[in-house]
Amino acid sequence: MPRVNAPIFPHERRQLAGLGERLRDARRRRRFTAEETAARVGITAVTLRRLERGEPGVGVGTLARLLTVLSLGSDVDRIAIDDALGRRLDEARLPERARRPNSGRAK
Numbered sequence: 001m002p003r004v005n006a007p008i009f010p011h012e013r014r015q016l017a018g019l020g021e022r023l024r025d026a027r028r029r030r031r032f033t034a035e036e037t038a039a040r041v042g043i044t045a046v047t048l049r050r051l052e053r054g055e056p057g058v059g060v061g062t063l064a065r066l067l068t069v070l071s072l073g074s075d076v077d078r079i080a081i082d083d084a085l086g087r088r089l090d091e092a093r094l095p096e097r098a099r100r101p102n103s104g105r106a107k
Helices: 010-029 034-041 045-053 060-069 073-078 084-092
Strands: none
Touching: 010 045, 034 045, 034 060, 045 060, 060 073
């Protein structure tokens, strides 16, 4: 069965490109070469370039490993930590207080 890729919208492409630029800048600030970094991550230099360009086909595991190599692994823990919309949706679905059914007896 052929692999189906989810569509990537323009805004998401810009976000991925920005992430790639930040990763490249972080690598350069540490004075790591692309080849050295790729070897530490366990990927090819081509895959690292794809990640630094923000190409969407690079796996999330590869991203996590690169962040660890760059000493940015704790950044993963901050992704989606403040899900205000999700909490509001969850609260909106809470059931109303359960009431005892009326047994038909007069009080």
